Amino acid sequence: xxxxxxxxxxxxxxxxxxxxxxxxxxxxxxxxxxxxxxxxxxxxxxxxxxxxxxxxxxxxxxxxxxxxxxxxxxxxxxxxxxxxxxxxxxxxxxxxxxxxxxxxxxxxxxxxxxxxxxxxxxxxxxxxxxxxxxxxxxxxxxxxxxxxxxxxxxxxxxxxxxxxxxxxxxxxxxxxxxxxxxxxxxxxxxxxxxxxxxxxxxxxxxxxxxxxxxxxxxxxxxxxxxxxxxxxxxxxxxxxxxxxxxxxxxxxxxxxxxxxxxxxxxxxxxxxxxxxxxxxxxxxxxxxxxxxxxxxxxxxxxxxxxxxxxxxxxxxxxxxxxxxxxxxxxxxxxxxxxxxxxxxxxxxxxxxxxxxxxxxxxxxxxxxxxxxxxxxxxxxxxxxxxxxxxxxxxxxxxxxxxxxxxxxxxxxxxxxxxxxxxxxxxxxxxxxxxxxxxxxxxxxxxxxxxxxxxxxxx
Amino acid sequence: xxxxxxxxxxxxxxxxxxxxxxxxxxxxxxxxxxxxxxxxxxxxxxxxxxxxxxxxxxxxxxxxxxxxxxxxxxxxxxxxxxxxxxxxxxxxxxxxxxxxxxxxxxxxxxxxxxxxxxxxxxxxxxxxxxxxxxxxxxxxxxxxxxxxxxxxxxxxxxxxxxxxxxxxxxxxxxxxxxxxxxxxxxxxxxxxxxxxxxxxxxxxxxxxxxxxxxxxxxxxxxxxxxxxxxxxxxxxxxxxxxxxxxxxxxxxxxxxxxxxxxxxxxxxxxxxxxxxxxxxxxxxxxxxxxxxxxxxxxxxxxxxxxxxxxxxxxxxxxxxxxxxxxxxxxxxxxxxxxxxxxxxxxxxxxxxxxxxxxxxxxxxxxxxxxxxxxxxxxxxxxxxxxxxxxxxxxxxxxxxxxxxxx
Numbered sequence: 001x002x003x004x005x006x007x008x009x010x011x012x013x014x015x016x017x018x019x020x021x022x023x024x025x026x027x028x029x030x031x032x033x034x035x036x037x038x039x040x041x042x043x044x045x046x047x048x049x050x051x052x053x054x055x056x057x058x059x060x061x062x063x064x065x066x067x068x069x070x071x072x073x074x075x076x077x078x079x080x081x082x083x084x085x086x087x088x089x090x091x092x093x094x095x096x097x098x099x100x101x102x103x104x105x106x107x108x109x110x111x112x113x114x115x116x117x118x119x120x121x122x123x124x125x126x127x128x129x130x131x132x133x134x135x136x137x138x139x140x141x142x143x144x145x146x147x148x149x150x151x152x153x154x155x156x157x158x159x160x161x162x163x164x165x166x167x168x169x170x171x172x173x174x175x176x177x178x179x180x181x182x183x184x185x186x187x188x189x190x191x192x193x194x195x196x197x198x199x200x201x202x203x204x205x206x207x208x209x210x211x212x213x214x215x216x217x218x219x220x221x222x223x224x225x226x227x228x229x230x231x232x233x234x235x236x237x238x239x240x241x242x243x244x245x246x247x248x249x250x251x252x253x254x255x256x257x258x259x260x261x262x263x264x265x266x267x268x269x270x271x272x273x274x275x276x277x278x279x280x281x282x283x284x285x286x287x288x289x290x291x292x293x294x295x296x297x298x299x300x301x302x303x304x305x306x307x308x309x310x311x312x313x314x315x316x317x318x319x320x321x322x323x324x325x326x327x328x329x330x331x332x333x334x335x336x337x338x339x340x341x342x343x344x345x346x347x348x349x350x351x352x353x354x355x356x357x358x359x360x361x362x363x364x365x366x367x368x369x370x371x372x373x374x375x376x377x378x379x380x381x382x383x384x385x386x387x388x389x390x391x392x393x394x395x396x397x398x399x400x401x402x403x404x405x406x407x408x409x410x411x412x413x414x415x416x417x418x419x420x421x422x423x424x425x426x427x428x429x430x431x432x433x434x435x436x437x438x439x440x441x442x443x444x445x446x447x448x449x450x451x452x453x454x455x456x457x458x
Numbered sequence: 459x460x461x462x463x464x465x466x467x468x469x470x471x472x473x474x475x476x477x478x479x480x481x482x483x484x485x486x487x488x489x490x491x492x493x494x495x496x497x498x499x500x501x502x503x504x505x506x507x508x509x510x511x512x513x514x515x516x517x518x519x520x521x522x523x524x525x526x527x528x529x530x531x532x533x534x535x536x537x538x539x540x541x542x543x544x545x546x547x548x549x550x551x552x553x554x555x556x557x558x559x560x561x562x563x564x565x566x567x568x569x570x571x572x573x574x575x576x577x578x579x580x581x582x583x584x585x586x587x588x589x590x591x592x593x594x595x596x597x598x599x600x601x602x603x604x605x606x607x608x609x610x611x612x613x614x615x616x617x618x619x620x621x622x623x624x625x626x627x628x629x630x631x632x633x634x635x636x637x638x639x640x641x642x643x644x645x646x647x648x649x650x651x652x653x654x655x656x657x658x659x660x661x662x663x664x665x666x667x668x669x670x671x672x673x674x675x676x677x678x679x680x681x682x683x684x685x686x687x688x689x690x691x692x693x694x695x696x697x698x699x700x701x702x703x704x705x706x707x708x709x710x711x712x713x714x715x716x717x718x719x720x721x722x723x724x725x726x727x728x729x730x731x732x733x734x735x736x737x738x739x740x741x742x743x744x745x746x747x748x749x750x751x752x753x754x755x756x757x758x759x760x761x762x763x764x765x766x767x768x769x770x771x772x773x774x775x776x777x778x779x780x781x782x783x784x785x786x787x788x789x790x791x792x793x794x795x796x797x798x799x800x801x802x803x804x805x806x807x808x809x810x811x812x813x814x815x816x817x818x819x820x821x822x823x824x825x826x827x828x829x830x831x832x833x834x835x836x837x838x839x840x841x842x843x844x845x846x847x848x849x850x851x852x853x854x855x856x857x858x859x860x861x862x863x864x
Contacts, residue, residue, distance in 0.1 A: 174779050209569075392629055392634075396636040432649050440641045
């Protein structure tokens with residue numbers, strides 16, 4: 001099947017734009033993906049290590065508030081805490097806006113989609129008043145730089161992130177016989193289990209409870225503190241070697257290198273190749289992807305030792321990825337992002353420094369659509385099954401949003417007939433063309449075009 | 459080209475896509491309902507710590523496994539109820555609250571939330587893991603004579619496997635208001651018409667929004683674009699404050715007072731890996747609120763109501779290194795309602811000695827929790843054993859009747 005620029009932008013990009021021509025070939029898409037990250041430069045988001053001092057200060061301010069002995073001290077501590085939080089909230093509003101501006105204005109839309117895909121694969125949710133700021137900075141630091149790199153590097157980066165170590169309880173996992181456990185603290189299996197089940201081998205992978213346990217023992221020592229970030233603490237590590245999937249790691253002294261060796265072996269495992277291949281095919285092509293496509297992606301992953309640019313290339317050049325039938329439904333982030341791109345959103349349209357308004361316009365509607373940003377239901381990330389997204393109440397939230405948000409964002413709306421071309425190209429289905437003409441107002445016409453399955457599918 | 463509403467309606471009818479054809483807006487007579495019994499299924503997500511909720515203080519092993527387990531209310535001299543459900547103690551005394559202990563689904567050893575919840579909601583055995591596409595409640599519904607589109611209601615934004623499947627189940631979050639002008643409604647129906655997934659969800663959303671129960675506003679001929687925009691602000695405001703357990707329970711009760719016989723929703727926060735003394739009460743609060751709201755709102759119907767709360771697995775018998783518990787095996791289920799034979803903890807108690815624990819770490823399951831669910835369905839709705847063991851809970855041996863309901 002020949003490369004189709006329109007389909008490329010809809011299926012592997014962030015949708016059509018009235019401003020930017022779609023890519024001309026798979027090679028062009030790959031070249032952009034492996035080239036400089038222009039969108040990140042234009043619409044920056046802080047990396048976790050950059051904001052870590054702010055989070056540390058916030059944590060200390062919260063502690064000071066709790067420990068204040070006099071009313072005056074408590075008020076001062078409270079004011080300081082609120083100041084710090086206000087700064088972070090403003091930053092977070094801008095970062096959120098930038099994720100959408102990247103989608104709306106990038107020529108390298110595949111990178112945005114892959115970043116979202118891999119961030120979901122390595123889901124780390126920020127829970128509470130401090131960690132909730134870490135979600136986008138985590139992705140910016142650990143995920144985005146590796147979407148066209150090696151899977152093994154992304155795996156290493158993700159498990160060295162304080163957000164991941166916190167979310168999956170690793171920082172509180174102590175080797176039961178380690179000095180730091182002092183006979184009182186013990187193992188927490190959470191990260192080890194999710195790493196095998198979700199990040200690498202897959203839920204049906206060739207591992208047992210014993211492997212989970214051994215992996216958990218091997219991972220002890222991975223931790224962080226807010227002041228200095230990631231740390232490997234040998235005194236938390238379980239002494240002795242561990243055996244995972246029949247391979248021995250480590251010895252008398254606990255070393256980070258032994259953990260890295262195990263991560264590399266997991267990344268190179270055939271079960272990981274198949275797991276990742278299947279997930280990519282499901283995410284980008286169909287909930288029930290053709291086995292030939294999964295085989296091709298698995299093969300490329302294995303041949304290239306998990307080179308993700310090569311695996312992405314295999315996806316973009318496989319005939320089964322180019323069925324003209326739109327078999328997937330956009331997740332809310334893709335739906336909203338592609339709507340903003342079709343609406344030709346530019347920075348001045350977004351209330352970038354006002355988190356409350358960003359919430360009202362984008363984040364809360366997305367939560368009502370079933371996808372509160374940065375807060376997936378669990379470590380397995382967002383569901384892929386289309387019926388999970390198109391339930392009556394979630395669809396109601398999509399419909400409500402398309403009917404009102406475009407006007408609230410843009411004020412001056414295009415004519416629906418022109419918007420039809422911007423959003424769907426020249427092959428809109430007849431009923432959508434009819435609706436674009438028959439709607440009572442511009443807002444309604446644009447809403448119905450965005451609501452149409454032709455726009456909601458990819 | 460501009461069409462009048464009348465022309466639009468005629469065109470829509472010609473297309474065969476019209477709201478009136480939607481079963482949800484067709485009045486359902488109460489006489490056609492399958493039974494007067496009400497069932498509320500609550501999925502407790504995250505793995506409720508059964509040993510923490512219903513504490514076997516009479517077991518010599520308990521104190522060693524759970525030192526400093528805090529205040530608890532004595533239930534029967536052997537078990538004690540976690541203080542976090544103290545507000546439900548009067549129900550226990552009235553015989554309207556009971557527990558089943560040391561039960562689990564057939565899920566073993568992998569201890570994953572996702573697989574565990576899938577199996578809990580699918581009602582299947584280990585052999586079906588990863589291949590589940592429908593839930594036990596949905597399959598039970600298929601065997602309820604007279605079941606209609608609102609007989610079962612899934613409430614909340616989470617789309618539950620429990621209620622997914624071939625039988626129609628109404629699905630709505632009480633804060634999902636949808637306000638459309640008539641013209642927008644008709645055009646939407648038209649663009650959705652050829653895509654069954656979108657068409658069915660659109661029709662149902664429009665129908666639900668048009669009822670007093672579903673949303674704040676009703677679409678009328680006078681609804682304008684401006685109204686549609688205000689409606690988003692309304693739903694955004696509702697969403698900011700979150701769907702409270704009271705709201706969910708009140709919506710459930712409203713439906714259960716009408717045609718609905720079975721309601722299902724889920725509550726989260728039970729994955730207490732750390733600081734359980736703080737985190738478990740936080741999760742139990744919404745559960746007791748939901749139950750007490752249902753009791754208050756159902757009025758006389760409470761006497762015909764059975765609430766059952768189940769979770770994907772129990773937790774480790776011992777506390778872990780951070781004052782919490784990790785994913786385990788057997789746990790407890792909760793029953794409440796005027797129809798429940800409460801005031802007792804049903805258990806074939808396995809004991810807590812090291813050798814009695816499953817894999818020396820978890821409470822040992824002594825019965826399949828699906829057996830209890832199956833007997834509930836048999837008692838409330840007359841489902842026969844063959845159907846229950848073959849279709850609703852494939853591969854289950856129901857065993858003897860635990861007589862959970864009056």
